[in-house]
Amino acid sequence: MELHSPDAVHSCILRAADQSEAIGWFNTLHSALALLTASALHEASRFIPDLRHIGWFLRKPRPESQVSSSESSEDAERWQAVFAAVTDSELRFYESAPWSGESWKTPAEGYALIATRLVGSARRQDNPEFSIRCATVEGVVTHQLRAETHRDLAVWAKTLVNGSHASAVTQREFVCRCTWKGRPTQLVIHYENGFTLLESGTGSRTLWRHSFDQLRHSSDDGKRMLFLDFGGSGEESEVELDVEVCPKPIVFILHNFLSAKLHRLGLYA
Known part of the structure; x- marks a missing residue:
């Protein structure tokens, strides 16, 4: 067994006579450290x-x-x-x-x-x-x-x-700037209401809306393009959005919105 100091500077190695003794020491030390960690969590909560x-x-x-x-x-x-x-x-x-x-x-x-x-x-x-x-x-x-x-x-x-x-x-809602069909827009992903694309500028006209249950597939190119497939045959069914930065955070936030909604229903993603 290895024991390390909290400042990660010092350590020591403990060697037992046999596996049974080693397990006994490990369980005892682990239980004691768990109690100390719980106490440290309570103390640290004063700062965070x-x-x-x-x-x-x-x-x-x-x-x-x-x-x-x-x-x-x-x-x-x-x-x-x-x-x-x-x-x-x-x-x-x-x-x-x-x-x-x-x-x-x-x-x-x-x-x-x-x-x-x-x-x-x-x-x-x-x-x-x-x-x-x-x-x-x-x-x-x-x-x-x-x-x-x-x-x-x-x-x-x-x-x-x-x-x-x-x-x-x-958080409930995530908003990001993007470009759709060459037009500057804003994508809004709402925990309850799904997807809304707004035209940038005064008035923020709604270009389209889709609920979460309409989403068939989502993907990205890892660089700046986000792809959303809502099914159907219209121009708003297969959407390509240029989000100008890496789209991974948007995809992960979307997946966590969906996963949270499933857990709320007693299901598992």
């Missing part, structure tokens, strides 16, 4: 009132982060400890456990929950793992994470899924 969950992960380094030519292949593949926190609107990663109100407010990485999706989990006996995808204006960032126990994995998965749904319900 909407803080919902905190804890440690092991994260597999992303290929784009492996930039040092001096690293061995073994070092590049080594899972790294990362401290994570979930608020009402964000998933945050810290290089170490925050020690002050200011450090809680300055994560190393932050991703909007409404544009974050849990895409899979592996219930392996020894390594409970799952992956999340976070849409940003630069594209999709994938994090492969490992929890200490299957119970920890389940809690994190539930926290992230419920958080993304709650964020969708709270």
Whole structure:
């Protein structure tokens, strides 16, 4: 077993006489640390009132982060400890456990929950793992994470899924600038009302509307084009929108709107 200090500076390795003793020590330490984490969450809520969950992960380094030519292949593949926190609107990663109100407010990485999706989990006996995808204006960032126990994995998965749904319900509406058939427009995606395309400028004339149940397919080119297929045969049935930036956040927000609506009905996406 390895124990790491909250500042990620110190660590120690514990070796037991046999597997049974190791499991006993692990369970005891894990239970004690869970109580301390709950206490730390309560304390940290003074600085971030909407803080919902905190804890440690092991994260597999992303290929784009492996930039040092001096690293061995073994070092590049080594899972790294990362401290994570979930608020009402964000998933945050810290290089170490925050020690002050200011450090809680300055994560190393932050991703909007409404544009974050849990895409899979592996219930392996020894390594409970799952992956999340976070849409940003630069594209999709994938994090492969490992929890200490299957119970920890389940809690994190539930926290992230419920958080993304709650964020969708709270935000209710997403508006972005785009171009349709060469015309400057605004796309409005509303949690209840579906899709509305407005003409830019004074008056904002409505060009078309579609409900969520009319949507047959959505896709994008990963660069700036968003494609929406509403079925039918009219010019408004197969829509191509130039959103000027990476369309991935729009697609992820759309999917979380739909997923939240399904969960509200007692169904699962």
